[in-house]
Amino acid sequence: MSNEITEKAKETPGVSEKVKELDERIAKLEAKNNSLSIVLMSGDMDRVMGAFIIANGALAMGKEVTIFATFWGLDAIKKPSFSTSGRGFLERMVLWMRPKGPMKLPTSKMNFAGIGPKLFRYMMGKKNVEGLNSLMEMAMEFGLKVVACQMSMDVMGIKKEDLIDGVEVGGVAAFLSSSYKSNTTLFI
Amino acid sequence: MSNEITEKAKETPGVSEKVKELDERIAKLEAKNNSLSIVLMSGDMDRVMGAFIIANGALAMGKEVTIFATFWGLDAIKKPSFSTSGRGFLERMVLWMRPKGPMKLPTSKMNFAGIGPKLFRYMMGKKNVEGLNSLMEMAMEFGLKVVACQMSMDVMGIKKEDLIDGVEVGGVAAFLSSSYKSNTTLFI
Amino acid sequence: MSNEITEKAKETPGVSEKVKELDERIAKLEAKNNSLSIVLMSGDMDRVMGAFIIANGALAMGKEVTIFATFWGLDAIKKPSFSTSGRGFLERMVLWMRPKGPMKLPTSKMNFAGIGPKLFRYMMGKKNVEGLNSLMEMAMEFGLKVVACQMSMDVMGIKKEDLIDGVEVGGVAAFLSSSYKSNTTLFI
Numbered sequence: 001m002s003n004e005i006t007e008k009a010k011e012t013p014g015v016s017e018k019v020k021e022l023d024e025r026i027a028k029l030e031a032k033n034n035s036l037s038i039v040l041m042s043g044d045m046d047r048v049m050g051a052f053i054i055a056n057g058a059l060a061m062g063k064e065v066t067i068f069a070t071f072w073g074l075d076a077i078k079k080p081s082f083s084t085s086g087r088g089f090l091e092r093m094v095l096w097m098r099p100k101g102p103m104k105l106p107t108s109k110m111n112f113a114g115i116g117p118k119l120f121r122y123m124m125g126k127k128n129v130e131g132l133n134s135l136m137e138m139a140m141e142f143g144l145k146v147v148a149c150q151m152s153m154d155v156m157g158i159k160k161e162d163l164i165d166g167v168e169v170g171g172v173a174a175f176l177s178s179s180y181k182s183n184t185t186l187f188i
Numbered sequence: 189m190s191n192e193i194t195e196k197a198k199e200t201p202g203v204s205e206k207v208k209e210l211d212e213r214i215a216k217l218e219a220k221n222n223s224l225s226i227v228l229m230s231g232d233m234d235r236v237m238g239a240f241i242i243a244n245g246a247l248a249m250g251k252e253v254t255i256f257a258t259f260w261g262l263d264a265i266k267k268p269s270f271s272t273s274g275r276g277f278l279e280r281m282v283l284w285m286r287p288k289g290p291m292k293l294p295t296s297k298m299n300f301a302g303i304g305p306k307l308f309r310y311m312m313g314k315k316n317v318e319g320l321n322s323l324m325e326m327a328m329e330f331g332l333k334v335v336a337c338q339m340s341m342d343v344m345g346i347k348k349e350d351l352i353d354g355v356e357v358g359g360v361a362a363f364l365s366s367s368y369k370s371n372t373t374l375f376i
Numbered sequence: 377m378s379n380e381i382t383e384k385a386k387e388t389p390g391v392s393e394k395v396k397e398l399d400e401r402i403a404k405l406e407a408k409n410n411s412l413s414i415v416l417m418s419g420d421m422d423r424v425m426g427a428f429i430i431a432n433g434a435l436a437m438g439k440e441v442t443i444f445a446t447f448w449g450l451d452a453i454k455k456p457s458f459s460t461s462g463r464g465f466l467e468r469m470v471l472w473m474r475p476k477g478p479m480k481l482p483t484s485k486m487n488f489a490g491i492g493p494k495l496f497r498y499m500m501g502k503k504n505v506e507g508l509n510s511l512m513e514m515a516m517e518f519g520l521k522v523v524a525c526q527m528s529m530d531v532m533g534i535k536k537e538d539l540i541d542g543v544e545v546g547g548v549a550a551f552l553s554s555s556y557k558s559n560t561t562l563f564i
Contacts, residue, residue: 155496176430179560311470
């Protein structure tokens with residue numbers, strides 16, 4: 001009998017260690033609630049605003065937020081003006097046709113050759129809703145991580161210096177690893 | 189020796205309590221599979237249908253579903269008609285131009301000035317697929333929670349009474365807290 | 377005293393079993409990082425490319441990837457040509473108007489009556505970025521699971537033999553069960 005007790009008791013330290021291991025693994029799963037990942041593929045003003053409103057909300061709640069800007073989403077994080085020298089003809093043409101920065105984005109509906117965005121900016125201003133420009137600045141100040149998609153930049157001939165300051169450049173692996181640390185990943 | 193056993197055994201109740209704590213934390217993580225969150229930003233008939241088909245499927249499987257309607261997604265949950273009195277000129281103009289309710293939504297492709305939605309409704313009816321109207325009613329009866337985005341409503345001058353009955357009004361914090369209780373969050 | 381020790385020690389095996397159970401439940405939650413689910417509702421070349429670039433990245437990292445193709449997303453997985461005989465007039469008309477397969481998809485922006493997709497294919501080729509066609513073939517070879525939405529197929533009169541080989545057909549329940557095994561679900 002006393003032998004049996006000794007046996008069982010000997011198991012206990014093993015159990016304690018195991019419990020500690022489980023605790024750490026659970027904590028890692030719970031920590032996903034502290035991160036949010038967004039793929040920003042759209043360059044429409046309304047969808048980009050949606051992305052940055054959610055990002056700012058999450059940052060204000062103390063979460064880590066990463067936005068992966070790809071394809072048309074790169075339009076939103078371009079500098080308002082940059083030289084397109086040193087690029088091929090097609091790249092220059094595409095860059096010339098695409099909007100440069102948040103103030104030039106079209107709306108996905110009711111764009112009306114650029115009147116829509118002005119209209120919405122005016123209506124937002126009247127209700128004291130921050131414009132996209134300030135939403136983006138706020139988010140960057142609050143620690144938003146922006147990763148620009150290397151492959152899209154290559155295809156469209158966009159260079160890192162064409163993008164707003166503080167942006168990193170990365171690939172799909174960077175996105176996936178961030179997404180797997182996040183409970184929520186949005187494709188916008 | 190027997191002292192050592194006593195020592196180890198004394199640890200056991202602490203371990204039991206810890207194990208109970210871990211059990212509860214795991215259950216909380218597992219419970220995420222019982223919830224689904226959707227951001228409905230699109231007001232295109234086909235995308236709204238996608239949202240409500242997924243919502244109905246999840247509700248039928250006993251899950252809690254929350255749809256956050258924002259920007260154009262508000263078009264889907266508007267009443268078929270409401271007075272726009274007591275609003276500014278721009279708000280009235282925008283409300284007048286936007287579709288009111290599920291029967292007026294355009295399709296994202298093949299809209300052809302409104303023929304597309306009629307065509308798809310006819311083709312869906314022939315295959316006994318529920319229309320958007322009934323999908324929405326079914327979902328509400330099954331306990332779907334619909335939260336309309338306060339900020340979008342403010343900007344476009346939409347009031348709570350313009351929206352279908354049973355809709356709540358909330359902000360980005362409400363969305364995030366629901367998303368963090370859900371394994372799956374879709375941005376539609 | 378020795379009685380008390382016996383009592384506690386008797387609890388230990390129960391604790392060990394419980395710890396094993398918790399371990400398995402945590403492993404199941406952790407396993408979600410090995411899966412990725414995508415709803416592909418869009419049939420725009422750029423968005424479809426986004427879906428398959430992410431899918432290939434995840435497959436290369438050893439993850440299980442499931443794409444649920446629905447609505448316009450079915451365009452991407454159609455065979456380049458198939459007979460539309462044995463279908464109603466409206467179904468034939470819609471099938472005739474929709475693109476057939478990855479080489480015929482329009483871009484969501486800058487489509488210019490089909491010049492856009494050719495332009496982007498050319499620019500991608502110059503930068504040695506795989507075209508959509510090879511991205512799709514690569515993904516299928518790497519074990520991508522593609523599930524076509526039964527309901528959309530019914531409504532548009534699409535048959536299983538109209539779709540590329542290796543595609544399964546399923547409903548919203550199949551999507552939800554895959555999504556609940558995945559940490560990340562994207563709606564594209």
